Amino acid sequence: MPPIPKPDPLGMPIPIGYLFALKVFGFFLHMVFMxxxxxxxxxxxxxxRTRPHVSERLIAAMPFAMAFGINAGIVPxxxxxxxxxxxxxxxxxxxAWFWFLVIPLLLIAYTAVYLAAFGRWxxxxxxxxxxxxxxxxFQFSAAMTLTARPDHWxxxxxxxxxxxxxxxxxxxxxxxxxxxxxxxxxxxxxxxGAFLALxxxxxxxxxxxxxxxxxxxxxxxxxxxxxxxxxxxxxxxTVADRLPRILQLLxxxxxxxxWAAAWLxxxxxxxATAIILTILQGGVLVSNxxxxxxxxxxxxxxxxxxxxxxxxxxxxxxxxxVGALLIGxxxxxxxxxTAWIRVRA
Ligand code: HEM
Numbered sequence: 001m002p003p004i005p006k007p008d009p010l011g012m013p014i015p016i017g018y019l020f021a022l023k024v025f026g027f028f029l030h031m032v033f034m035x036x037x038x039x040x041x042x043x044x045x046x047x048x049r050t051r052p053h054v055s056e057r058l059i060a061a062m063p064f065a066m067a068f069g070i071n072a073g074i075v076p077x078x079x080x081x082x083x084x085x086x087x088x089x090x091x092x093x094x095x096a097w098f099w100f101l102v103i104p105l106l107l108i109a110y111t112a113v114y115l116a117a118f119g120r121w122x123x124x125x126x127x128x129x130x131x132x133x134x135x136x137x138f139q140f141s142a143a144m145t146l147t148a149r150p151d152h153w154x155x156x157x158x159x160x161x162x163x164x165x166x167x168x169x170x171x172x173x174x175x176x177x178x179x180x181x182x183x184x185x186x187x188x189x190x191x192x193g194a195f196l197a198l199x200x201x202x203x204x205x206x207x208x209x210x211x212x213x214x215x216x217x218x219x220x221x222x223x224x225x226x227x228x229x230x231x232x233x234x235x236x237x238t239v240a241d242r243l244p245r246i247l248q249l250l251x252x253x254x255x256x257x258x259w260a261a262a263w264l265x266x267x268x269x270x271x272a273t274a275i276i277l278t279i280l281q282g283g284v285l286v287s288n289x290x291x292x293x294x295x296x297x298x299x300x301x302x303x304x305x306x307x308x309x310x311x312x313x314x315x316x317x318x319x320x321x322v323g324a325l326l327i328g329x330x331x332x333x334x335x336x337x338t339a340w341i342r343v344r345a
Contacts, residue, residue: 004150004303005086011310012082014318019079020293022321026075028289031187033069035285036195037062037113038137039188041130043220048123051212057199058192059126062113068332070106084147087300091146094156095139096168102139105132141181142172148299179235186228187284190258193220194281197265197274202343214269217277221262228255242298243291251291254284 012019036058044058080088092099112129116122146152160166193216200206200213232252240248258280265273297306 005090007086007304007306007309011312012306013312013314015311016083016306016309018318019083020297023076023079023083024289024293026072026079027292028286029072030069030076031184031285031289032191032282033065033072034137035184035188035191036065037069037129037133038185039192039220039224040065040195041113041126041133043189043192045123045127045130047216051216053206053209054196054212054216057196057209057213059113059116059122061195061199062126062129063117066110066113080147083306084296084300084304087147087150087303088143090150090153092143093168094146094153094160094166094170095142095172096166098139098169098171099143100168102136105136109133109136137184138177138181141177141184142174144296145174145177145180146172148296150300150303176235176238179231179238182231183228183235183288186224186226186231186255187288189220189224189227190255190262190281190284193217193224193262194258194274194278196220197262197269198278201269201271201274202340204344210269214266218259218262218266221259225255225259239295242295244294247287247291247294250287251284254280254287258284 040058041062044055044062048055109129109132112125112132116125116129146156156170156172157166160168160170196213197217200210203209232255236248236252243251258277261273261277261280265277
């Protein structure tokens with residue numbers, strides 16, 4: 001039996017270019033909201049006494065961020081299973097119990113976030129949610145790293161399958177998985193900074209939030225730059241041969257550029273500079289989402305040639321998917337517009 005199962009004999013539903021584009025787009029949306037809870041919750045807990053309005057605003061935003069972030073995560077999950085099922089499933093089966101635990105832990109974290117947002121045990125619940133969500137974040141990094149490391153499976157299998165069946169308690173605590181989470185955490189501090197800048201400039205009348213948030217934004221970007229810089233300097237050499245030079249420059253330069261824009265916002269705090277900062281932070285997430293996908297595809301290239309898999313052309317379900325996505329984006333736009341009008345009023 002070949003070590004890697006053969007690709008799905010039914011072939012790809014549509015050409016892989018569409019699948020990769022939607023996977024990266026879905027992951028970008030997941031990153032936007034996931035970043036808010038990955039860095040936003042620890043920031044809200046640490047600043048609860050010194051910057052109570054910032055802390056309160058962040059905690060109040062978490063139920064929305066989780067709802068959107070989890071749903072957005074389903075999109076890349078679907079396309080990951082369409083493109084690379086024979087890699088994703090074995091990688092998660094080897095870590096089965098930790099992977100299964102994601103759901104109950106997520107439910108507890110979700111409940112804790114709601115308790116905090118409704119003012120019950122605000123700091124304790126936020127701290128519990130922050131710890132659980134960071135652990136889940138690591139599980140995703142471990143799963144995604146092992147998905148692209150089929151060469152590690154036999155060793156893990158042999159150490160985890162005493163009677164021929166894996167016990168599922170393998171924890172893939174690899175350096176690469178930790179560095180990937182470090183990169184994500186670095187970007188997340190920037191995303192929280194951009195969110196606070198945008199929120200502060202939208203809520204023009206909230207002078208206490210302005211006092212607390214405006215000086216904090218460049219500090220969050222500096223912390224993010226530091227974490228991203230350290231993780232990136234250790235991670236980048238390991239993928240240098242799998243990532244085109246231009247993408248290395250783009251992902252590497254995007255974070256310091258957003259950092260500089262954060263200081264510009266600090267010097268001239270107004271809607272225009274907050275929007276520029278948010279767009280540049282969006283660029284950080286998009287460039288890293290694309291780079292991550294290129295690395296994943298390059299790492300799995302020696303094991304499967306997706307270009308050789310037949311395409312069965314299921315355009316009907318694709319059109320339904322795109323239709324539902326556009327309606328969803330429309331509803332999201334209407335919700336944001338309503339919130340904007342209410343907040344401005
Ligand atoms: C049920 C909820 C969730 C779903 C469906 C989901 C889905 C996904 C998917 C599919 C990916 C990989 C995307 C790709 O390869 O393109 C991913 C990556 C990631 N997710 Fe989520 N996610 C969920 C919850 C979370 C939570 C609670 C966290 C906590 C922080 C999180 C943090 C991450 C991180 C850090 C990555 C990047 C992993 C890496 O490549 O190193 N996710 N998520």
